[in-house]
Amino acid sequence: MSGPVEKEDVVSTSSSYEPAARGAADLAAVAVLLQIGAELGVDRFLDSGDGFTAGQAADAAGLPAGGVEEYLRALVAADLAVADAAGRYRAAADYADRRYEAGYVSWAMSANYPFVEHARSFLTDPAGAAGAHPRDGRRVAVSSRWVGERAFYPGVFEYVSESGARRITDLGAGAGGLLIRLLLQDPARSGVALDISSAACDAAREAAARAGVADRLEVTERPIESLVEDPGPVDGAEAVQACFVMHDVVADEPLFAKLLGTCREALAPGGFLAVVDAVSYAPDPAERRFSALFTYLHANFMDIALPAEEQWLEKFRAAGFSSVRCLPQPMPGSRLFVAAK
């Protein structure tokens, strides 16, 4: 037998990759390692940026220290954490950048995994599948936060902050993070946090208390469509902000028109509505892939038909707002629509 099986000694060379493939392998690994951290409850230690021991994280998470230590060693091997000589770990300097990128994978694959795993059921019996295979709210919230902290919350925060608005209502406020940051920035500000989820409302009340702004934050557990009957939570607001919540009601055209009209009328003079949401199938090369996934999953797995950019704009205009602006945000397909009273 001939061939290249030479009788030389050990040869070990370093690997070479196509750059895109290396990026893919790196991102896949980072996303799964960080998602596991979120599952274990070790993410808040990493997020803090402070040093901690495996024992501290294990105690807080109610897990065996050995297993948490193994996990943290893997993070160090992956350049996501550093360990000092005393056995204390902390997140690597670029941890927040890596977490942002990982957020896209965690949202796309992990938060939506029930859709992926049961894709055939969703195509054959969408209503039945939606009932049987719901997403996990915590996984959706965590991955949305990882993306949103860089890719859509800053746009709303900066806009509302710079507007000088003092009375702010957040529709679909979740745990109240964005609104509380705005209250912390200016002691003259007060806010109303509206959410349909009682767990989210509880979390918002607790977060407001921790931040020392409980006296300036009213939390109300309601669906946004209830504003049509009782606009109390938006009455007199100088800014009404809504992140990825309007798409839940946008398909019901008469209702959405009424909701926008209610908000416009209730706003204080000079007030505005700041809506962050996604457009259907954004065509730009920089956006088209992620926007395609986002649009497709919402339409076929969540029964949410997103409007195109121009359709969103037309809805705000038709509700009588005096001007409407569309500000693209870093998350592909996302837009900040600002509609002035």
Next chain:
Amino acid sequence: MSGPVEKEDVVSTSSSYEPAARGAADLAAVAVLLQIGAELGVDRFLDSGDGFTAGQAADAAGLPAGGVEEYLRALVAADLAVADAAGRYRAAADYADRRYEAGYVSWAMSANYPFVEHARSFLTDPAGAAGAHPRDGRRVAVSSRWVGERAFYPGVFEYVSESGARRITDLGAGAGGLLIRLLLQDPARSGVALDISSAACDAAREAAARAGVADRLEVTERPIESLVEDPGPVDGAEAVQACFVMHDVVADEPLFAKLLGTCREALAPGGFLAVVDAVSYAPDPAERRFSALFTYLHANFMDIALPAEEQWLEKFRAAGFSSVRCLPQPMPGSRLFVAAK
């Protein structure tokens, strides 16, 4: 209220992204869209490179045509497929490149999702969790193929092909793809495909029949460790190849030493053993992230402790092979070890 809420008309500018973040969003979207294709059974139409209608794919997959059409439209929007005027779809020109990159995400997040989803259980009760939350064999096989077609199968194929070996045994042959390609390349070649899975053995027999090489391929349903008692399947082989199967038995040092010794003795004069497998925590910056995930998951979720590169080499040397080479492969942390009789 003062601020930047100008009374100008609609402003819409194109988005700007940090390049890494755009790459992350793109890769996340591509991976989930292709994984959904694999779940739906539409992947083989895309893989073929040929044109097809939504109806054809839907009929073959046993799914409603409307739902498959929606999926294919999303692929077109994401630049992963093209549609012609007659409503026929085909994969985009760079589909195979994108599928390779997506494979890392699909393996890391989708194939391993039971580990991610139940990470806490694996840390508290590894044995119980392993029994309760097994991976889906099809998802593991599909994502491994997407990666392997570019990142480790070509290395083995080329090495064995160029060696001129005519009698080839594949340990852990799965559906026999690699071995059948080698048989198709040279009509003088014959092979033995060994696998522990009866489903894999059935698939290998069917694939061999389809490829017209059934008369030159023997399929045997056995665990690799059985070779120690009965080396028949490797007896007289000029090449014995084994892709990511040796790590299943490497932790049992006496058994693995016996297995290597058995292979060495059974090989024809001038024959060799070609083992593709992963090393523990590869330190190179180009490999460390994915290698960390791969190593960590195997050790903590699959009870497989990978040897370091030098430990693998030492095991081959100790079994009496006359030379051992280590050839890094494109998948981070993977190596082709070639041990000559």
